[in-house]
Amino acid sequence: MTAAGTRTDGALAGVGLLDRERIVARPGFNRWLVPPAALAIHLCIGMAYGFSVFWLPLSKSLGITASTACPDLTLASALFTTTCDWRVADLGWIYTLFFVLLGSSAAIWGGWLERAGPRKAGVVSACCWCGGIILAAIGVITHQLWMMWLGAGVIGGIGLGLGYISPVSTLIKWFPDRRGMATGMAIMGFGGGAMIGAPLANLLMNAFKTDSSVGVWQTFIVMAAIYFVFMMGGAFGYRIPPAGWRPEGWTPPAAKSTMITTKHVHLNNAHKTKQFWLIWAVLCLNVSAGIGVIGMASPMLQEIFAGSLIGLPDVGFAQLDAGQKAPIATIAAGFAGLLSLFNIGGRFFWASLSDKIGRKNTYYCFFVLGIVLYALAPTFAGMGNKALFVLSFGIILSMYGGGFATIPAYLADIFGTQFVGAIHGRLLTAWATAGIVGPVVVNYIREAQIAAGVAPGPTLYTGTMYILAGMLALGLIANALIRPLSDKWFMSDDEVAALQAKSAAVNAGPTGSFGIGTGGLDAKAMLAWAVVGIPLLWGVWVTLRATFALFG
Numbered sequence: 001m002t003a004a005g006t007r008t009d010g011a012l013a014g015v016g017l018l019d020r021e022r023i024v025a026r027p028g029f030n031r032w033l034v035p036p037a038a039l040a041i042h043l044c045i046g047m048a049y050g051f052s053v054f055w056l057p058l059s060k061s062l063g064i065t066a067s068t069a070c071p072d073l074t075l076a077s078a079l080f081t082t083t084c085d086w087r088v089a090d091l092g093w094i095y096t097l098f099f100v101l102l103g104s105s106a107a108i109w110g111g112w113l114e115r116a117g118p119r120k121a122g123v124v125s126a127c128c129w130c131g132g133i134i135l136a137a138i139g140v141i142t143h144q145l146w147m148m149w150l151g152a153g154v155i156g157g158i159g160l161g162l163g164y165i166s167p168v169s170t171l172i173k174w175f176p177d178r179r180g181m182a183t184g185m186a187i188m189g190f191g192g193g194a195m196i197g198a199p200l201a202n203l204l205m206n207a208f209k210t211d212s213s214v215g216v217w218q219t220f221i222v223m224a225a226i227y228f229v230f231m232m233g234g235a236f237g238y239r240i241p242p243a244g245w246r247p248e249g250w251t252p253p254a255a256k257s258t259m260i261t262t263k264h265v266h267l268n269n270a271h272k273t274k275q276f277w278l279i280w281a282v283l284c285l286n287v288s289a290g291i292g293v294i295g296m297a298s299p300m301l302q303e304i305f306a307g308s309l310i311g312l313p314d315v316g317f318a319q320l321d322a323g324q325k326a327p328i329a330t331i332a333a334g335f336a337g338l339l340s341l342f343n344i345g346g347r348f349f350w351a352s353l354s355d356k357i358g359r360k361n362t363y364y365c366f367f368v369l370g371i372v373l374y375a376l377a378p379t380f381a382g383m384g385n386k387a388l389f390v391l392s393f394g395i396i397l398s399m400y401g402g403g404f405a406t407i408p409a410y411l412a413d414i415f416g417t418q419f420v421g422a423i424h425g426r427l428l429t430a431w432a433t434a435g436i437v438g439p440v441v442v443n444y445i446r447e448a449q450i451a452a453g454v455a456p457g458p459t460l461y462t463g464t465m466y467i468l469a470g471m472l473a474l475g476l477i478a479n480a481l482i483r484p485l486s487d488k489w490f491m492s493d494d495e496v497a498a499l500q501a502k503s504a505a506v507n508a509g510p511t512g513s514f515g516i517g518t519g520g521l522d523a524k525a526m527l528a529w530a531v532v533g534i535p536l537l538w539g540v541w542v543t544l545r546a547t548f549a550l551f552g
Contacts, residue, residue: 018116018117018119018120018123019116019117019120020115020116020117020119020120020240022119023117023118023119023238023239023240024239024240024241024242025239025240025241025242025245025516025517026516027514027515027516028515028516028519029239029516029517030517030518030519030520030522030524030525031174031175031241031247031516031517031518031519032519032520032521032525032529033237033239033524033525033528034167034170034171034174034237034238034239035171035185035529036234036237036525036528036529036531036532037167037233037234037235037237037238037528038166038167038170038171038185038187038189038234038238039185039188039189039234039532040189040230040231040233040234040237040531040532041122041125041126041163041166041167041189041230041231041234041235042163042164042167042187042188042189042190042192042193043189043190043192043193043196043230043532043535043536044126044129044163044193044227044230044231045125045129045159045160045163045164045190045193045227045231046189046190046191046192046193046194046197046340047193047194047196047197047198047201047223047227048095048098048099048102048156048160048193048194049190049191049193049194049294049336049340049343050193050194050195050197050198050201050336050340051094051095051098051152052095052198052294052296052297052298052299052336053198053201053202053205053298053329053332053336054091054201054205054216054219055088055091055092055298055299056088056298056299056302056329057205057214057215057216058086058091058140058214058216059085059086059087059088059091060085060214061085061086061140061143061214061216062083062084062085062143063085064211064212064213064214065322067085068083068084068085069084069085070083070084073087075089075090075093078090078145079144079145079146079149080144080145080146081143081145082142082143082144086145087447088296088299088443089443089444089446089447090145091145091148092296092439092443093149093153093439094136094148094149094152094153095435095439096153096435096436096439096440097149097152097153097154097157097435098152098153098156098157098160098435099157099160099287099291099431099432099434099435100157100432100435100436101153101154101156101157101158101160101161101432102157102160102161102164102428102431102432102435103161103428103429103430103431103432103433103435104157104161104429104432105157105158105160105161105162106161106162106164106165106424106425106426106428106429106431107425107426107427107428107429107432108425109121109161109162109425110165110421110422110423110424110425110426110428111267111422111425113162113165113166113421113422113425114169114419114421114422117238117240118166118167118170118235118238118240119235119236119238121162121163121165121166121235122162122163122166122231122232122234122235122236122238123232123235124159124162125159125160125162125163125166125231125235126159126163126227126228126231126232126235127159128155128156128158128159128162129156129159129160129163129227129231130159130224130225130227130228130231131151131155131159131224132151132152132153132154132155132156132157132158132159133151133152133156133220133221133223133224133227134151134220134221134224135147135148135150135151135152135155136148136151136152136156136220137151137216137217137218137220137221137224138151138217139151140216140217140220141217161425161428163231164187164190164428165421165424165425165428166235166238167187167238168187168408168420168421168424169417169420169421169422169424170238170240170421171185172408172409172412172417172420172421173240173241173245173417174241174517175247176246176247176250176252176417177247177250178352178355179355179409179412180351180352180353180354180355180359180405180406180409181348181351181352181355182409184347184348184349184350184351184352184405184406185348187347187404187405187408188344188345188347188348188351188401188405189344189532190347190404191340191343191344191346191347191397191401191404192340192341192343192344192536192539193340194294194336194339194340194343195338195340195341195343195344195536195539195540195543196535196536196538196539197223198298198336198340199334199539199542199543199546200223201219201223202329202330204218204219204222204223205219233531237528241516241517242514242516245513245514245516245517246513247513247517248513248517248518249513260413261413261414261415261416261484261485261490262416263416263490263491264415264416264417264418264419264490264491264496265414265415265416265418265419265423265485265489265490265491266418266419266491266495267419267422267423267426269489270415270419270423270426271426272489273485273489275414275415275482275483275485276415276423276427278478278479278481278482279407279410279411279414279427279482280427280429280430281430281474281475281478282363282403282407282475282478282479282482283403283404283407283427283430283431283434284430284431284433284434284437285434285471285472285474285475285478286363286366286367286370286399286400286403286472286475287400287403287404287430287431287434287435287438288433288434288437288438288441288468288471289370289374289396289400289438289468289469289471289472289475290396290397290399290400290438291400291434291435291438291439292437292438292439292440292441292442292443292464292468293393293396293397293438293442293468294336294339294343294397294400296439296442296443296446297332297335297336297339297393298329298332298335298336299332300461301331301332301335302317302325302328302329302332302456303317303456303457303460304381304389304456304457304458304460304461305384305386305389306319306320306328306456306457307319307320307324307328308384308386309327309328309331309332309386310324310327310328310331312324313384316455316456316457317455317456317457318455318456330546331546334542334543334545334546335390335546338390338394338543338546339393339394339397340397340539340543341394341539341540341543342393342394342395342397342398342401343397343398343400343401344401345398345401346397346398346399346400346401346402346405347401347402347404347405348405349398349402350362350365350366350398350399350401350402350403350405350406351402351405351406351409354406354409354410355409359406359409359410359413360410360479360482362402362406363403363406363410363475363479364476364479364480365399366399366402366403366472366475367472367473367475367476367479368476369395369396369399370396370399370469370472371469371472371473371476373392373393373395373396374396374465374466374468374469374472375465375466375469376388376392377389377392377393377461377465378458378459378461378462378465378466380392381458381461381462382458382459384458407424407427408420408424411423411424411427414482414484414485415485416490418491418496441464441467441468442461442464445461445463445464445467446460446461446464449463
């Protein structure tokens with residue numbers, strides 16, 4: 001590497017197109033090109049949140065107009081049946097697999113990602129996520145639920161994990177002056193993916209729907225193709241700063257809070273601290289309380305408000321005919337998109353706010369407000385007040401997304417930045433756990449209520465909301481117990497220097513900007529932002545239009 005912080009052409013000899021060394025930034029590179037690359041990937045994999053729009057159509061994939069139900073169907077037999085339609089709870093396991101595999105793959109391959117770099121991880125993510133959706137499409141065609149689980153759930157879930165963590169440590173390094181904002185930008189697209197994907201999926205399913213098909217497998221194939229193009233573009237847009245790089249004119253400020261360290265904990269020691277497991281519990285409980293609701297957002301709104309969504313307040317969900325359910329499904333898809341809008345906005349808003357009030361205080365806000373809103377949700381549903389019900393879940397989802405965006409900065413504050421990407425990957429096992437707990441609580445309590453004779457309506461989800469409020473109360477306690485680490489856990493300066501000396505991008509010269517990272521929102525950066533911004537604006541427009549329909 002030269003004194004300017006770039007590598008010579010000779011130094012790149014033998015370096016592969018996807019290798020980390022290939023993507024070290026050179027003088028003149030603008031750091032504002034990296035967030036759009038991250039968004040291109042996250043907006044695609046974020047459709048995991050919008051998969052609930054497929055549940056009701058897939059539950060009629062054989063009967064088309066009504067489910068072909070089998071009274072003796074079990075979860076095991078549902079995996080292989082070709083004569084019975086799937087239940088929503090059976091399909092909901094795909095959603096669970098998404099986040100179990102996301103957390104597991106992030107934990108397993110987080111260290112590899114730090115060595116291989118974000119480009120290689122992004123390419124692998126694109127192949128797994130899009131390839132998994134294609135396999136799920138084959139599962140729909142052959143009516144094999146196990147193939148959908150394997151394709152979308154397992155293979156797609158691995159793609160989610162690698163795509164999710166690929167930009168986190170990279171953007172924290174590019175924006176050390178705005179750490180919370182950087183993590184918000186890094187993963188806000190994941191929360192916004194459903195805002196684009198849910199209405200797009202509904203649009204495509206309506207276009208492909210015939211007398212013999214609900215249009216899901218065709219939708220899967222088209223969306224997989226679109227996502228692959230965007231994700232590959234994002235992967236090849238990634239760059240990493242050279243070692244020793246700092247923003248122009250910026251120097252690390254003196255620590256103002258005992259909750260923010262300037263030292264570093266080794267990856268192998270992070271999980272040995274109680275702070276790691278307390279933050280793990282904080283994330284797990286916050287996610288569990290929100291993830292189940294997201295996974296059932298579309299069916300939940302349809303079942304609770306039913307005919308009132310189209311001006312027929314006295315018509316319950318069971319009394320709706322096929323013609324009435326179609327516009328209601330469109331409105332519910334808009335609700336899922338609206339939640340996605342709050343999700344993506346909350347990731348940026350709360351993460352940026354955490355730079356001002358601190359990560360711990362930010363999580364206090366999440367838990368206290370969440371408890372109140374979950375406890376009030378059954379009342380709003382019973383009143384038939386759509387505005388308060390939707391607003392309460394919008395705020396809940398903003399804090400759910402904000403929790404994800406704030407947690408990498410929380411980890412960096414406690415454990416330092418040297419291994420924050422890999423530590424974050426391991427912490428996402430909390431997401432994997434929540435991916436089981438949250439959907440199971442919502443889906444199977446719903447099934448138990450229906451089996452007990454409770455008709456679709458406000459009371460179907462009342463007990464669930466109180467349980468979710470209780471989860472947040474436990475999270476509040478865990479957050480209160482988090483304290484700064486003792487000095488014994490931190491690496492010495494010599495150990496940190498030795499680790500950095502092994503980096504392929506090591507720069508033995510002085511620190512500085514090296515002419516890298518400047519430029520702001522120039523023409524090239526604005527074009528990159530437009531590529532991801534236009535789909536986002538379309539998603540916002542569709543979401544707001546559906547919101548107007550929701551409130552009539």
